[in-house]
Amino acid sequence: MSKTKNFAVVLSAVVLVCCGALILGQKVNAAGEGKITGTVKLDGTAPHMKGIDMGKDPFCSKAHATDPGKMETYVVGSGGGLENVVLYITEGLTGPAASQTATTEPVFDQKNCMYTPHVLALDVDQKFKVTTSDQTTHNIHPLPNPMTGNIPWNQSQPPGAAPVEKSWKAPEVIPVQCNIHPWMHGWFVVVKGPYATSDSNGAYTINNVPPGSYTVTAWHEAAGTQTQKVTVAAGGSGSANFTFKAK
Amino acid sequence: MAKIFAVVIILIAIASAVPIVMHWWPMPQDISVHGTLIDEQYADTMLEAGISFLASQFLLAFFIWKFSAPKPGERVKNFPGGAAGLVAAAFLLVGTEVLALGVFGTKAWASVYLTPPAANAMPVQVQAGQFAFYFRYPGPDGKFGPLHADQISEANANFFGLDTTHDQDSKDDIVAAELAIPVNREIHLLMHSKDVGHSFYVPELRIQQDFVPGLDVTVHFTATKIGKYEIVCTQLCGLGHYNMKAYLEVKSQEDYDAWIKQQAALQ
Amino acid sequence: MHDMSAHAVPHGAPTSFIRKHVFSLDHKVIGKQYYALALLAALIGMALSWIMRIHLGWGSFAIPGLHLLSSTGAPGNVLTPEYYLQLMTMHGTIMVFFVLTTAPFAAFGNFFLPIQTGAEDMPFPHFNMMSFWVTFVGFWVLIASFFVADGPTLGGWTQYAPLSAIGSVGGPGQGLGVVLWATSIAIFCVGQLFGSLNFITTTLDMRCKGMSLMRLPLTAWGWFITSVMGLTAFAVLMPACILLILDHVAGTSFFVASNLVINDQVLPHSGGSTLLWQHLFWFFGHPEVYIAIVPGMGIVSHVLITNMRKPMLSHRVLIYSMAALAVLSYMVYGHHMFVSGMNPISSLVFSFPTLVITIPSTIVVLMWLGSLYGSKLRINSASLFALGFVSMFISGGVSGFFLAQPSIDIMLHATYFVVGHFHLVMGVAAMFGIFAGTYFWFPKMTGRMMNETLGKAHFILSFIGAYCIFMPFHYLGIAGNVRRYQAFTDDYLIPLIPVHKFITVAALVTGFAQLIFVYNLIHSRFKGAIASDNPWQGTSLEWSTATPPPHNNFGDKMPVVYHDPYQYSVEGASADFIMQTSPEKINSPNEEK
């Protein structure tokens, strides 16, 4: 085969794929996509988490009458699994997978004067809802760095109020807090591309990863970040396990 | 119309006085040592203000009733004694009334603000911030460690910005979200704001004092009645202002000792 | 005494529409423009108070259409806590600055001060025109803050630092909202400074032949004293607002102390003073409440005298008392700061002039009451509102006894007691002064009479309504009900909620009664009976000229004054009133020279 022919075939293939991708969007990709799985562990004994004195608000202290609230900086499950670690791809993403926005609409709930989940991972421009299940007013106050293009806001949500729907413009780790209940502290971790959050056993699965080799980053609010290289075959799955040390 | 108006004034004046006389919405009970002076001052003022209020409204109503329907050909009259008499009356009556109130009131004020706290008063530090109060007890060493603004971290429950690794005095400090105090013991409250203006108001304690960011002020008081009372913020401090509160728990000495031990364990 | 040269008219009668009605140099048109602005502001302020009251009575009640004002501030048409505070701040600011300062002072003062002094206009008509248009711009800058990203500021009309100075980390509206607020107020101050200058020079330099200072009516004295206060008070507030703006935009820290922490971040400010703002603000703020009320005192005295058919017991005592109030008002400002953390001895020092200021206030009230004795009182809408003013001023005044004492202020500071106090003595009383002035002067201003039946209905509903709203505020305060709360969740406040519901109902009813007034105003403007030149048989100069007055106020013959302003029921005179311009020789005991 001559070089030109070769080139023409490649070119038409690329054009075809691109057109298909444009027309069918996600679906075309999903066919050949794999995933990245693994677990995140914390080395050694879990640090002591301080209890929270919710005495200022009778609703909150009543909600925690039997199970006193405590800090959620380190939430460690059986076998040392570390919860609330966000895993996402920092290198190697190309094409539509890099620019596509997740379409699910995750919920950040204020329940018993704590945030559920404590860490909410989000894609850039992905819509999410802030809801309240409490009979006391909260205010939701995310504190992005305005230089990133994310706009800070601060809004109260009285009992029974409608959900607040928002999204973020740029990748950033954004602390969120309630000023009425200063112990309420959580995170919006905004990333570009596919992501996952570790569960109570430390396990995670990043779905919708096209074949390729990647750098996966694991972020924890206190323990810091770690990276690993992973390769995903078409329709297959790559694996990356992380072990953090408590700081 | 004039007569209706006069009657309306009388009715309003009386209706205004009823809830006060009947104590429908009284001042919260007083649980402080200095409060009696304030309450007496308040009662005296209420008496004088009440009499002035009723007398002037009645007079107004009476004059409106009487002078709004002059007979034809009637001449205008002047108030007996004229302006000079009234000015003298204002100076004498109001002047002495006001002076008396002012002088006696100084005593009540002085008992709160111009007397220093007793040497054995128990120090407690209160920190106000959007939108919660936190209280710090010095622990067994009786000393408060220094505050480091840059180490304040609500995320890590370090509300005061204590450095317990380096500051010896901070190690045994006890931080709580409510103010528990022993009954009949003088408290010396050191007031610190971490962000904007707030105020410390416990109506039962007859204490209200603003926090001044950048300037630590103190108040002192003695609570005489065991119970649970509300501490509310009275200085507009932002969206959660109405929700900024904490509880004051006046406990017996034994209960207090048990409580502080329990708090120490939680640190 | 000034001679006729002072009346060199700086401008001829305008011909174009714009010059006549928009950028007019005529003090009468400017006065009406101020009145219209105040009316608009009052309606907005009242609507805001309804929203607040409904929220305080029935917190989850959805007010249809409210989300149109702000979808984040009122999601589902229910106010959020921050939006309550934002509306409250706008209510207070609009009412104090754009209603109570503009209507009794700038509106009526502009229209009537030159006429009552016998001048053809103010000495600086261009400044006068600018005074209005600058104020107008200030108003829209404030309103604009409703429409910026996170809405108007929530800091209260007192805008205490550092909350007001740290920017949007402080809460919604604390960034751009505060900057717009401070800009609006600074602009407003400029307008009032222009106005005050004109008022002072008019009073001192523009009087016609025979018009000695003591022959000026009490209204003119009220405006004169107010403008002297305005000159000093606004001259302090304006730079204070500019410093506040600099703290936002220029990285300065006039009002922010070092090492303040919000959301775990140390603020970049340092070295400022929290109390500095309070001192600057209240140095303006206390005179401001007298700026709001002294013109009302003048108007009420003027209206009462005309309707009692006899002068005040003493013209001079009333003038001296108003002047004493003005002077003392600068020495008492610290009574707003008893528990602010100011030195407790300073509190005592501020307490004494505060107690002393009750003496001139009492004298003023006694002058009104004493003059009422033996009068031939005419009851009409104007005199009713004037008498209502007296009643409100008494009620609001006696609560001042409590707040003047630092020891009692410990209990009552920042409670609804204060809100009740200032609403009666400053809010309602000043509003009643505006109403009295309106019913009294409407014929002169427009050439038509207002409807008396509607006026009386408006009065009786407003009088009863205002007491139903604001008296219970005092009871709430005594029980410890904190102000500036959008809901009452504390255990000891919950039993007070029925009182709040009662107040809300009263506020709605009273509010609707104001619509009677608005209807009367508009209807009478076009359909009212034609007014004569002197419908109330008054004596001062506004009644000796045509209705409505011609462009240069007195046509081609300048007035000459022979008497003091209130020669009523003079024994042996030809009529029961003798106009200031009447050359008739009389033998009156209280004739001023």
Ligand code: HEM
């Ligand atoms: C229609 C009748 C009115 C009603 C029902 C009303 C009601 C209220 C209410 C409920 C508040 C909030 C109190 C708080 O939470 O602290 C308030 C504040 C205030 N009102 Fe009014 N008001 C009325 C008329 C006026 C008038 C005529 C004035 C003019 C002086 C005025 C001036 C103020 C000011 C200065 C504040 C304080 C705002 C602040 O705290 O920053 N109001 N009013």
Ligand SMILES: [Cu+2]
């Ligand atoms: Cu909360």
Ligand SMILES: [Cu+2]
């Ligand atoms: Cu506060």
